[in-house]
Amino acid sequence: MKAITIKQPWATLMALGEKRFETRGWQTKHRGELAIHAGKQVDRDACEIPKIKKALARHGYTADNLPTGAVIAIAELKECFGIRRDVLGGVVALEADTRKTHFNTLDKEFAFGWFESGRYAWELAGVQQLPQPIPAKGQLSIWNWEGVQS
Template sequence: MRAVTIRQPWATLIALGEKRFETRSWATKHRGAIAIHAGKAVDKKACAHPAIKTILSKHGYSTPNDLPIGAVIATGVLMDCWQSFIQEAQVVLESAGRIKNITAFEESLGDYTEGRYAWELDQMNILQKPIPAKGYLSLWNWEESIEGN
């Protein structure tokens, strides 16, 4: 299964289904199953943001130290890869001639600078127990049977 490493708290927000787009400087042609790997870095400033702190608390994460790191924490589906642009002072996403608007809340959870890419993630299944794994840059292959042993 393809996997992507994401810093905390963003990885957990995606796993919980609270964040639907992961923004990157590069596009991907991959569509389909994807594992969400929580990297070892935690953005503590982001964790302290009131909206993010509220969401995490609602799901039982009281402090940044409660967030899993260095592990695959969820699986889901990478639905599409959208490119962002600004239209009338609003972020708009485009893919294959289709246009999608995002909420202000979703916009606050990513870097939607014009020309960046938003990976649309859906059907998240948070794992009961995170599976320790070494993360990598870019998309990488994760084999649960190997990493889980």
């Protein structure tokens, strides 16, 4: 199964269903199952951003108890959108070959990613948090995880 390593707290926000777009500086053609791997690093400053802190707290998490170095969820990568940001209108437009969508910069999703023009938003759906994190060594880019056979 393909996997992606995501720094904490963003990996947990994804696993909890609080975050549905993973923002990256590169696009991918992969679609389908994707394991969400929580990297070993925790951005403690990000955990103090009010919208992130509140979302984590709803599920009993803080910077001190986030799982690291493990696969924590399985999702379906539905689409990879190019990001176009309209700074004056406060709108982020996501555009792909098959469809377009947008949201206001006041949306909590905006606080959970880096939505700058020229970047990419990977839409994940059907996220299933694993009952227990499965230890795994992460990698850069999309990588093959042998922990679960699809």
